[in-house]
Amino acid sequence: MDVVEGGSAPGWTLKRRTYRDQILEALRSSIISGALQPGARISEAELAGRFGVSRGPLREALGVLIQEGLLVSIPFTGTHVADLSPTEVDEIFSLRTQLEIFAFQQVWDRRDAAFAQELTRRHEQLLASIDSGDDEASIQHELALHSFVYEAAGHSLLLSVWNGLRGKLQLYWAAHHRAHGRRGPKPEGHLDYLRCALGDDFAAMEAEIREHMLRGFGRTQDFMRAREATQGPRTGRPAEPEQ
Incomplete structure (x- = not known):
């Protein structure tokens, strides 16, 4: 429109x-x-x-x-x-995976009761928005949940990079929900993420981040490629770099 x-x-x-x-x-x-x-x-x-x-x-x-x-x-x-191309979706997936693992590496040994309380609170907010069927609120609360580890990491450059991705992540999640025909993520979609984030096994946390990012990615990528095939590239997209 x-x-x-x-x-x-x-x-x-x-x-x-x-x-x-x-x-x-x-x-x-x-x-x-x-x-x-x-x-x-x-x-x-x-x-x-x-x-x-x-x-x-x-x-x-x-x-x-x-x-x-x-x-x-x-x-x-x-x-x-703004619009996302299938290439940008690939880049968001790969970059975000590495960024989130790095963020947890920075904060892992400094997690305390306040960390657990705030992460749990943000997860409860996400669940409430999912239960209400509010897709826009669920995107904002999912963003807030994942943002917390970056805020807690104490790494200003990392937080700046993350903040630069926020807009594209919101567009990605909106496309992800449409590709899967639902409003918001699955209610159980972050239970393992929360459990690992509050646990003692960093290897399990790293594995969960990789698995979490993969869930539904292929279907979303197929959705984006099919849309581009039928509608063509849109205007709200920066030019692809020359090879």
Whole structure:
């Protein structure tokens, strides 16, 4: 869905909070839900009119979404909703696996009761969003669950790299759920992850991370390739590097 002349707004209304934050929430939700489809062009004039705001807070919100990787700014083309290629899905899978193993290596000997309590709390939040059938909330809570080990690792560069992946991860999880025809991950999908993260066997934790990342990956990759075969590459994607 292009946010251009004659388009339809997916039910956006603003409450009394910071305009930038409200716009961020509305646009992020629309991107993750698919109401704003990958490759859709973003029109500042159209959005400013629909939200009833000046372009200042709108541009701030768009800048944050570009930093998160949910939007891309393409020279001479404009700003578009980001899209993932099958190649990027492969890269996310391989990089994220190694990053999460490294993050647990950093924090393993410093885990304490507070670590266990917070990881368990985030897992319970994820389960609650799954039970409610809220796909967007489940993506945010799954992201929060996996983010915790990076936050706890005490490695600022690692956390920066992880934060740079957050937007693409949200797009990946949204595609993953659509590929499997469900809203949110399986309720039991993180039980082994949590058990190993709170256990004493790092080798088991490493094996679980690898297995966790593999679950459903092939089906999601097939889904992305089939979509590209039928619809072609979309605009909201950076150019592939030349070989």
